[in-house]
Structure formats: structure tokens, C-alpha cells
Amino acid sequence: MMSRPFDRRTLFKHTALFTGAVTGALALPLSIGKAEDLDAWLSNQGGPSLKDQRSPGIIARDEAYWARVRGLYHLQPDVVNLDHGWTNPPPRAAMTELTARARTLEALPAEQLPKQWETISTTKMRAALAAAMNVQPTEIALVRNATEALDTVLLGFPLKAGDEVVCSAHDYYAMLDALEQRRARDGIVLKMINPPVPAPSMNALEALYVDAITSRTRLVLLTHPSNLTGQYLPVRRISEHAHRVGAEVVVDAAQSLGLLDDPLMSLGCDYYGASAHKWLGTPVGLGVLWMRPEHVAKIWPLLPPMKEEKGMARFEWIGTAPEYVNPASIPAIALHAALGASRKAERLKYLSSYLREKITRAFPNARFYASHELSGTLTHVEFQGVDPIALQKRLREQHGILIQGMGGIRSDPSLRAIRISPNVFTARTELDRFVAAASREIPRLEKRG
Template identity: 35%
Template sequence: MSTPTNRRSFLGKLALAGGAFSANSLFAQAHAADWAEASARVDQLTPQQAATDEDYWHRIQQAYPASSSNILILNNGGVSPAPLIVQHALERYNALINQGPSYYMWRILDQGREAVRDKLALLAGTPADEIAINRNATEALLTVIYGLPLQRGDEVVGTLQDYPNVVQAWRQRASREGVVYKQLNFNFPIEDDDAIVRAYEKAITPRTKILHVTHVINWMGQILPVQKICRMAKQRGVEVLVDGAHSFGLLDFNIADLGCDYFGTSLHKFLSAPVGTGMLWIKQEKIAGIWPLLCNPSPNSADIRKFETLGTRSFAIEQGIGEALNFHNAIGTKRKEERIRYLKNYWAERVVNIPRVRLHTSLKAPYSCGICGVSVDGMTIAELESGLFGKYKINTSPTVWENISCVRVTPHVYTSLADLDRLVMAITQIAKSKS
């Protein structure tokens, strides 16, 4: 654990290098004055009103090199490009490391994890000592899945629509240890919170120990009523693990307010942090009871840092999170959420009535935000995805998983309305060609 003296030393040294947490951060150098002027345009507007101010969002778009790419990236639900300042931060930290890795990695940048942790905690709305920094949502979630002290016959309830890596992890525990893994099957979209909560509640038995709940279904963007599910589970004495890979950095919420016990997310999606960054949150009183995924000299410790025993890793990537947080906070979570929801609805509302086109996602705010699934009757999902890319150079994600079959489209804050007009034109022409 970093001491106050070490932390002050770190911040002082990093300030000289333009660290993310100094007054001379790359964000401050590149954007502070310009964005202050832009923000003045929308400060008196509601987030919903600000979502439609194209002059404001044009400033944001210019900060992403991806906005000028010939390929239209609409698979930000998989991984998002980073703003230029985050890329520059990585270059700067890598250059610093390579002046002498054994010194600058272990004695300088390694101390910076505490500053990153503190800043993540502010965004998450949790104490810093409940947050571990890792590499992605899979690592965070599998830390809990494999770390829970479950016994033969203990039951876990998830869904068929959960992410494959976590499904396979639970199935492995079932195969090796006799844990009972039960999966609900939903037909999304669903615009009824109570129906979803009742399905989880009905599956609970006296042997149920934990619910695995995906906050935003990655395949087609359904938002689950996590807070309501957690409230019900708590009344039944059941813990909840939340997969927040597609919610953190996008939806406006505090993790502590969800009522869950464990939460894992990736930071390289809507937060636009460097690729290979993630975060694990565990309620303080639960930390000691979870075994670390990788070995640690004190595996039963209540120190969240026991989950960060990864050995040598990219310290530059970790520190790049700081600039991504600066960038995100300058926009504001709620403003970002409403802009990305507006972008999703902008294109989806224009194609929903085109003959042969089908949407697989609700367009109502409580049930979706940025991700939307689309298909065209008479075409396989592979054909639609390849058609969008082959002729129109639009990058999307083909999704065929359990009872979900669609092309996933996910814009981000750097996506322009002109980009989405291009998508609408492409879907219109593709659908017409099949009529």
C-alpha cells in the first residue's frame, strides 16, 4: 500500500512528465480552455437538451482520431477508440518507463495506482478501498466467480444471455465442484421490470447463494433493473454479482446505490480508457471472503489490493486511465449517457419502419441506451454484417447467441449524425435489395 509520502513523491515526479493528476495534465493542456467555452453553451441545458447541441459535440468529436477514419466504427460496445490525449499519455508513460523500467515502473508508476484508484472511486461513488484495478470485465468477474467459497449443491442463477466467458466460468465450477448453475432464458426486448425481477425471484431456492446479473446485455443493449433485482435478492439472503461491462462510464449511477455485493467492468468501452483496463468492486465486508484469482501472500486479507497481484504488467496502460477519467469527467456521465442514447435513437427511429428491417432493442430510455440490434428479413446476420462493411465500410458486430440474432450497432460520443445518416442509407439500400 502506498504511503502518503510515496504518493506525494509520485505526484511530484509525474507532474514533471505531465501526469494525468497534475495541473499540467494532457487534458488540461489540450482541452481545458477550449472545453470550458464549449461547456458554457450547454451548462444551462438539461442533459437531454444538451444531447442535441451539435456544436458542443463537434468539439468532443475532434478529440478522437477515430472520427476521421475512413471506416465507420459502430462497434464501440466491443472496444472503443481512445481520445488522442489518452494515446499521448500512453506514449509518454512508455517513454518514461523505457528510460529504465526497473526504476520507473516499480518505484514511480507503480505508486500511481493509488491515484487512479481514488479517481475511479469518485466516478463509481464508492470508497477507494473497495476498488481493484485489473485488465477487463472478464478478469474482474472471474475473480469473484472462482473466488467465492461455494460448496457442492450450492446454486447460482444467471441467464442464457450472459456473456460467454462468465457462462463458461460458472459451467466450469459446476463441472469440477458440483455447484448447480441455473440459467434463465429471456426473450428481449422486455419493457417490464417486474417481469424480469419475478423471473429471478422464482428461480431462487433455499440453496441459492448468488445471482449473476448483467447490467446491460451486451448482445442487444437491454438494461436490466439491477437495483430492483438486488433489493429482492437481499430480502431473500442472496448475494448479487453484477456484470457492468457495458454500463460503467455510460449510465449515470453509483455502484454503491445498486445494492449489489460484487461488480466488474471494462474501462476500454464507454470510458475510452486504454485497451486492456478494467475494474473490480467488492463491498468492503465481502473482500476477505473472496479468494484472489492469482496467488497472493495474504489470500484471506480484507485489502482489495490482493486482487492486483498480477506481476509485471503495463503500468503505462494503467496510468492512461487517469486521462480517460479527465476526459469523461469534463463531459459528465449523464450528459454522455443522454448523447449516446440520442445517437442510438437517431438512427434506429429512421430504420424501424423500413420494410424487412427489424429492431431487437427497446427505444425507451429505461430499457436501453447506446446498443441496438438490427436485422433484415431474408438475410443471415453474417450477410448483413458483411454487407454493411463490404460496400459501406461500416464496422458492426454480428451477434448470434442463444435466442438473439442481430447485428449490434453501438455509436459513441465521437460518432456524428452524418455517420449515422450513412448507416441509415446503408440499411435502407440493403433492405430494398432484398425486397
């Protein structure tokens, strides 16, 4: 059984337990312990009010609200950043804390590194991150990114020759590389699903996995959603079927942590890995691994831990590391708590809808890789005859617009889309600017092709 989840009040409490190495307007004050104190802090920085009782769907369309959120960040002014699916910029308060913590640590690392780990990272920051996930702090391991979290499971799960692992051509390449290594080393069998693009329905996706899972299946990898298509999966339904045949489920949630009110328990999985520097908006270098307590002992860590380490701490040993990332993540998690996952998700869904409508009008033959109903944060669109990498380069160099070109995918070479991933503070005018720039560049690239 999973532990009783934390509530939102607990999240505020633990983001408040901040040692305050930084002084100044943007640092979280020591007195924050309640939602009203966090509201006052946000108001002082020009941010939105937590007292706004409008529904997330209404707030999603309020450009003034999200402009105030934008004011909490230090962004590069000459770039329209539409590539937040890779990494999100942290808020200014986190950047301020990051630089101060780095100076303090690097000036006396032998003392400051263990001190910051013991007094902040493994206590205050761990509790805040666990609360954002609705789990207990003892159930998570602090790692560097989703790849480290998920490869811990994929490489450490007990498998022998002939055991089956179900995965998808649209899983992240680092996870597939780990499974290929298990196949070469241990003789496991990979059952690779090739989902249709776009998928017609959640039922159709579920059926693909149900057909692939057999009595010999030991592990199922599910990506939620796919980095390559933006497609969500019916994770809970697939998990239930896998459990009925004795298989276990590992979820790559790099693209959904921070956008679901109940990001983990709602999935019904056994293992869960994600990066906090995507939609939770922490500085780069923080990931998280969770697993059901009954599975912890059987997973081999990536690096051998010290003998006295127990529980999830077994998966945290990486040697000397830039410890200042963890304390600097607390202001970012506090801002996430203030905005709320549902508001963020609705805003991104609204921007995705707005963008799709603009693209469809400008390019009637554009091909989206997932329907609007089955996707959310990521918009993948293919323009026939256009090299997505060339389009990415043209938009960046000629228009100061950053998107992601998705070409040359080893697991599915047919994918040739660009990925557009705005942030919650992205303005509609920036999406208009992208469509206008694409309208100028795409005809030139089509003629070249």
C-alpha cells in the same frame, strides 16, 4: 454499509494529480486542481465548455457541442465506427500519454514499472477511478478488464455441490464459461433464465429472477445491460429479493460504467466488475473490481497474492504487466469528469432514438431486441432472412462502416441481430450513412438467403 461517496469536486481533484510525463498542448497540466482549470484545458483543445448550464437533454441534440468533443480524439478517418460497445477509443491526450509512458517504461522497465505503479497507478489513477464510481479508493482493485474482475468472484466465491447460482442466457459468454467450470468442478446448480426478446417490462424481468431465486440460491449474476440485447435489468429490485433469502449479487457493469451518475451504489449489489475502456474511454487494458468490504476475505483471488497483501490489493497481483496503461487513463477519466455521465447517457439515448426512427422507416419489419425505454447505449436489430455476420462484413468492406454481427451465440442461438453502438461524438450524418448503406446491402443478402 458502503462508504460515503466521493463528490464531483473530488473527481476533478484526483484527475488533476497528474505527474505530467508528457509535455505539450494535449497533456493535462500540473496546475489543474479545480473545475475551472479543467475547463480552461478543454477550451484550449477546442473542447466544450464546462460552464454550459443547459440540461443534458438539450445538449444531447447539439451537434456542434459533440463535434467539439470529437475534436479531442484521433479517429481513423476512413471508418465510421459504430462498434463502441466493445471498446471506446481514448482521447488524444490519453494516446499521447500512453506512447510517452510506454517509451519511458520499456527503456528501463526494472525501475519504471514499479515506479509508475507506486507513484501514479495505485495513488492518483486509483483515486480518480474510484471517484468516478462514487466509492472509496480502498474498495476497488485495478484489473485488466471486466472478465478478470467478474471471474475473480465467480471462480472465487465459496460454493459447494448443490448450491444454486442464478444466471441468464443473455449474460456475457466469459461469465457463463466461468460458471460452467464451477459446475464441472464443484457440482453447483446453474439456474438459467431465458428472457423474452424483447422483454415487455422491468416487472416481467424482475418476476423471472424472483421465480428462479430460492433458499438454495447463493449467488445471482446480473448483466447491466446485456451485451447481446441491450436490455437493462431492474438490478436493485432483484438484489433486494436475493438478499432476503441470503443470496449475494454480482453485477456485470461493463456496459454501464461511465453512463450513470451513481454507477454502483444505485444498484445495491455485493460485487461489481466493469471495463474502463468502454464508456469511461480509457486505453484498452483497464478494468475494475469492487465488492462490499465484509465479503473481501472470503473470495479466493484468481492468482495467489503475496502473503502481506490485504483487502482489495489481494486481487491485483498478475505479475509483470504493461503498467503504462494506468497513467494514460488519467486524461480519459478527466474528460469523463468534464462531460459528466448524465450528458453522455442522454446523448447516446438521443442517438439511439434517432437511429431507431431511421431504421423503422427504412425497414418496417425490423425487430429490435429491447424497447427504447429499457435500453440505451446499444441498439440490437434483426433483419429477417439476413445473416448478421454477412451484413457486418459487407458494411465494413464495401462502405467503411463498422458494426457488430451477433450470430452463433451458444447460450441463445435464436439471437441473430446486428449491434450498433455509436459514441457520444458520433454525428447524426454517420447514422444516416449506415441506414443508407444497409438499405443497399440488406435486399442483396435477403435474395441470397
